[in-house]
Amino acid sequence: MAMFMGGIMFVLVFGGALGGMYLRKALPEHQLTAESRDLVKLGVGLIATMSALILGLLVASAKGSYDAQRNQILQLSGEVVLLDRVLAHYGPDAKEARDVLKLTVANAIDRLWPRVQSPRTQFESMAGEILLDKIQQLSPASDAQRSLQSRAVDLTIGLGRIRWLLVAQSQRSIPVPFLVAVIFWFCIIFASFGLSAPRNPMVMITLLICALSVSLAIVMILELDQPFQGIVQIPSEPLRNALAHLGQ
Numbered sequence: 001m002a003m004f005m006g007g008i009m010f011v012l013v014f015g016g017a018l019g020g021m022y023l024r025k026a027l028p029e030h031q032l033t034a035e036s037r038d039l040v041k042l043g044v045g046l047i048a049t050m051s052a053l054i055l056g057l058l059v060a061s062a063k064g065s066y067d068a069q070r071n072q073i074l075q076l077s078g079e080v081v082l083l084d085r086v087l088a089h090y091g092p093d094a095k096e097a098r099d100v101l102k103l104t105v106a107n108a109i110d111r112l113w114p115r116v117q118s119p120r121t122q123f124e125s126m127a128g129e130i131l132l133d134k135i136q137q138l139s140p141a142s143d144a145q146r147s148l149q150s151r152a153v154d155l156t157i158g159l160g161r162i163r164w165l166l167v168a169q170s171q172r173s174i175p176v177p178f179l180v181a182v183i184f185w186f187c188i189i190f191a192s193f194g195l196s197a198p199r200n201p202m203v204m205i206t207l208l209i210c211a212l213s214v215s216l217a218i219v220m221i222l223e224l225d226q227p228f229q230g231i232v233q234i235p236s237e238p239l240r241n242a243l244a245h246l247g248q
Helices: 003-027 034-090 090-112 125-137 143-168 176-196 199-223 239-243
Strands: none
Touching: 003 176, 003 199, 034 090, 034 143, 034 176, 034 199, 034 239, 090 125, 090 143, 090 239, 125 143, 176 199
16 A cells, blocks of 8 residues: 555656646746746745645654554563463463463464454454453452452453554554645645756656655655554564463
């Protein structure tokens, strides 16, 4: 999706520059006076300022969403191991709950970083509830076990809260109208470049590189906005390392 949007932007922006060059050739000479060029430069400067502001907002929004979900994965990894240790200290009666926890984490990894798309199973959609039920069904025989059971319930509820936060944040945080506005403004900016630039290989190469750079910026923003897909992904190692320690 990000590469597709970046490709569309590259075509539109570079096409805007070419359109500006052909427009310059088609316009009569009296419309290309120094005063007209100065006014175009002022208008384009205003548009460039707005584009820079919106682009900065998009970067901040995408980076904030990426960092928030990355921190949630790190927190999830630590609390999963802590819950497993609490259940281990509870005793052999908690083995079934520990097995459910391990299976739940494995399914979560496959869901967040899927190798192939697969339909969600009933267990995956209710994994947190099943784990909580298993812990609440334990029958503590001492104050220590009651304390551990209570702590395990709190940790399980916390894990469920993080899980649903990740689900809620899985939607794109960048509004589509913002992207459309930025692409439109950059098309105008590059059209103004073509309007004032001579047609020679050096100018064409420069405009090509600039259009490619702007398109890559949009690609990176969209990649950060979907941190479990594409090129820029949140690493799965923390959760996989936690899974390796479960049940020990």
